[in-house]
Amino acid sequence: MRALARLARAVAAASIAGGALFLGGCGGHEARTLRMRTALDEGDSKAALAAVNEELEVKSSKELPTEVVGDNALLVLDRASIQQSILAFDDSKRDFQAADKAIDMLDLSKSSLDAIGTWVFSDSAGKYIAPPHEKLLINALNMLNYLETGDLSGAKVEARRLSVMTRYMRDVLKESDNGMLALGGVLAGFAFEKSGDTDEALRYYDEALAFGAYPALAPAVRELLARGNYSSPRLTALAQSTGDTPADPDTGDVLIVIGHGRVPHKIAERVPIGLALTLAAGHVHGPDVAAANKLAAQGLVTWINFPRLAPGQGSYATPSAQLDGRYVELSQVADVSREVRRAWERIEGRIIASAITRMIARYAAGSAVGAVGSAAGGKNGDLIGTLLSLFTQAALTAADTPDTRSWETLPARVVFGRVRLPAGRHTVAVGARGWSRREEFVVQKGAFKVVSLMALN
Amino acid sequence: MSRLFRNVARLATPLALVGVVALGALAVGCGGREVVRGSQEPSIDNAAMSTGLDKEDIQRMLHENLNNLRAAPIMNQWRTQNPQATVAIFPFANTTSEHIDSQLDAILSETESWLIESQVVKLISRERQNAMIAEVEGGRSGVFNQASVPKYGRQLGVKYYVTGKVQAADERSEDARRVQYFMFMQVIEVETSAIVWQHKAYVTKMVR
Numbered sequence: 001m002r003a004l005a006r007l008a009r010a011v012a013a014a015s016i017a018g019g020a021l022f023l024g025g026c027g028g029h030e031a032r033t034l035r036m037r038t039a040l041d042e043g044d045s046k047a048a049l050a051a052v053n054e055e056l057e058v059k060s061s062k063e064l065p066t067e068v069v070g071d072n073a074l075l076v077l078d079r080a081s082i083q084q085s086i087l088a089f090d091d092s093k094r095d096f097q098a099a100d101k102a103i104d105m106l107d108l109s110k111s112s113l114d115a116i117g118t119w120v121f122s123d124s125a126g127k128y129i130a131p132p133h134e135k136l137l138i139n140a141l142n143m144l145n146y147l148e149t150g151d152l153s154g155a156k157v158e159a160r161r162l163s164v165m166t167r168y169m170r171d172v173l174k175e176s177d178n179g180m181l182a183l184g185g186v187l188a189g190f191a192f193e194k195s196g197d198t199d200e201a202l203r204y205y206d207e208a209l210a211f212g213a214y215p216a217l218a219p220a221v222r223e224l225l226a227r228g229n230y231s232s233p234r235l236t237a238l239a240q241s242t243g244d245t246p247a248d249p250d251t252g253d254v255l256i257v258i259g260h261g262r263v264p265h266k267i268a269e270r271v272p273i274g275l276a277l278t279l280a281a282g283h284v285h286g287p288d289v290a291a292a293n294k295l296a297a298q299g300l301v302t303w304i305n306f307p308r309l310a311p312g313q314g315s316y317a318t319p320s321a322q323l324d325g326r327y328v329e330l331s332q333v334a335d336v337s338r339e340v341r342r343a344w345e346r347i348e349g350r351i352i353a354s355a356i357t358r359m360i361a362r363y364a365a366g367s368a369v370g371a372v373g374s375a376a377g378g379k380n381g382d383l384i385g386t387l388l389s390l391f392t393q394a395a396l397t398a399a400d401t402p403d404t405r406s407w408e409t410l411p412a413r414v415v416f417g418r419v420r421l422p423a424g425r426h427t428v429a430v431g432a433r434g435w436s437r438r439e440e441f442v443v444q445k446g447a448f449k450v451v452s453l454m455a456l457n
Numbered sequence: 458m459s460r461l462f463r464n465v466a467r468l469a470t471p472l473a474l475v476g477v478v479a480l481g482a483l484a485v486g487c488g489g490r491e492v493v494r495g496s497q498e499p500s501i502d503n504a505a506m507s508t509g510l511d512k513e514d515i516q517r518m519l520h521e522n523l524n525n526l527r528a529a530p531i532m533n534q535w536r537t538q539n540p541q542a543t544v545a546i547f548p549f550a551n552t553t554s555e556h557i558d559s560q561l562d563a564i565l566s567e568t569e570s571w572l573i574e575s576q577v578v579k580l581i582s583r584e585r586q587n588a589m590i591a592e593v594e595g596g597r598s599g600v601f602n603q604a605s606v607p608k609y610g611r612q613l614g615v616k617y618y619v620t621g622k623v624q625a626a627d628e629r630s631e632d633a634r635r636v637q638y639f640m641f642m643q644v645i646e647v648e649t650s651a652i653v654w655q656h657k658a659y660v661t662k663m664v665r
Contacts, residue, residue, distance in 0.1 A: 097556060101507060104634060104664070105664065108632055108633060108634060108664050108665065153550075153551055153558070154556065154558075156552075157551065157553065157554060157555065157556050160552075160553070160554035160627065161554045161627075163554075164554055164627045164628070164629050164634075165629065167629070168629040168630070172629075172630060172631055196604065
């Protein structure tokens with residue numbers, strides 16, 4: 001019998017050790033990206049890239065993981081943004097494209113195992129469903145890469161992909177007011193305008209104007225309206241806001257895009273069960289509320305783990321742009337942080353509700369295993385049953401990692417400016433939050449130059 | 458002692474249950490990868506991997522178009538012409554929602570090979586074309602511009618050029634994405650810009 005007691009103690013010890021090991025090993029997505037975020041906060045993009053590469057288990061930033069699936073797709077997205085911030089546009093393009101396909105495949109895949117994993121183990125066991133703003137920004141930000149490298153054909157491919165997603169969101173998800181469409185519209189309009197596709201350009205500019213008035217677009221829109229067939233009250237109003245000065249054929253266009261700060265990422269948080277029930281009111285079924293209240297009353301489970309949004313950073317910075325020493329007027333075209341919060345508010349209740357449901361399921365599973373253990377344990381059955389019940393609950397609790405997955409390297413806000421310059425050599429200087437880029441460039445007659453800066457700290 | 462063993466044996470059931478739960482929690486895919494050669498396992502070329510264009514799609518669309526060209530009046534004219542007509546091949550425009558530029562390059566090369574093997578025209582080398590495009594486009598650093606194609610043709614002194622475009626209808630539903638490709642090929646007379654031959658082929662790809 002002493003041997004049996006020793007066995008029980010061993011099981012208990014193993015459960016505690018196993019649980020601790022498990023907890024230490026699985027900190028969720030935010031733990032995987034902590035080093036990357038810290039490096040970005042310090043303004044060290046190369047260290048941030050190295051941290052992501054380590055998580056992806058690749059040797060260089062030019063290498064993609066063997067499989068861009070699951071959480072790796074998100075890490076590749078993070079890396080794409082960082083590559084863009086260090087002006088490695090070709091590497092950034094490749095990462096965005098790989099992540100775009102992977103996120104699309106995840107979205108289209110159906111797996112009952114995901115659903116089971118979500119309801120039994122953890123939200124993070126399910127497949128990652130990118131919120132609409134992330135899906136739109138993959139194409140919008142990659143379009144910026146193509147424009148930076150002067151590849152209009154590639155930029156238009158991204159614009160078309162953006163349109164497919166926009167139609168899907170409007171027709172299937174019934175969402176047509178996502179603020180990220182403004183950034184997509186401005187960039188896509190520019191790509192089509194510079195390719196000579198007048199009506200397509202006007203259509204995209206019109207989409208952007210639904211979210212704000214962008215005076216920098218007025219001269220271009222006026223000229224496009226004069227030779228195109230597409231028109232709208234928004235476009236006409238914008239065109240009328242600018243003078244009648246005819247376009248100078250000896251000029252070229254410069255488009256400046258600056259992103260600054262970082263969107264709030266998700267963090268794991270423990271909240272008292274009472275507060276969780278209040279937050280998830282309306283999302284938790286009556287029997288589950290009763291069961292949760294009963295557990296809380298018994299003092300058995302008083303806290304639950306679930307993700308929350310961390311504060312964002314850098315939203316209120318003042319980016320600047322100068323062309324040949326003269327300041328360029330910049331307009332905000334995307335408040336990404338606001339969109340992230342909006343998307344989170346829509347699903348927060350559901351997330352907490354599923355965490356509560358899992359907590360109840362864990363208790364039930366532990367009780368069931370405990371009952372079997374009690375029956376099998378003979379004279380010391382109660383002790384063994386209790387230990388096994390605790391072990392089961394510990395294992396399941398450890399597995400219940402709050403789902404902190406999100407695209408963390410998105411800029412908090414994006415601004416843009418557009419200026420027409422005489423053909424010839426010019427200097428551009430852009431800056432935000434201590435990050436800067438200065439470049440000399442030559443603009444040809446009728447040609448264009450796109451200059452971007454992503455200050456992701 | 459035997460009672461202890463019996464107790465342990467009885468404990469095996471709940472322990473196994475706990476083990477299954479723990480293993481489930483740890484459910485992580487572990488599997489080795491292997492590299493397969495197409496010549497050893499031809500079936501690997503059959504599977505569609507994405508909504509992009511693969512070798513099978515390219516060959517299917519090209520064969521359909523080139524078989525049509527083989528029987529077209531312009532081909533008969535070329536067969537009887539002496540000296541042989543000078544022809545250039547210009548890049549195909551990509552107006553799809555997929556980055557298929559490298560596939561379009563493959564289409565150009567395949568078309569080039571087909572025309573050379575047909576031995577009915579004199580084909581201008583792509584290197585010479587690129588140098589001339591850079592000359593025509595000047596400051597735009599030799600970036601091919603579809604709108605300048607007739608100008609390229611005149612500069613190269615060719616009588617005809619072969620070109621085309623790939624368009625696509627891309628649709629997305631809750632659980633599927635479908636891309637329908639339309640590949641148009643054309644032979645255009647430089648002097649008149651008349652389309653002397655055109656044919657189209659279709660391919661549809663879907664992820665569901």
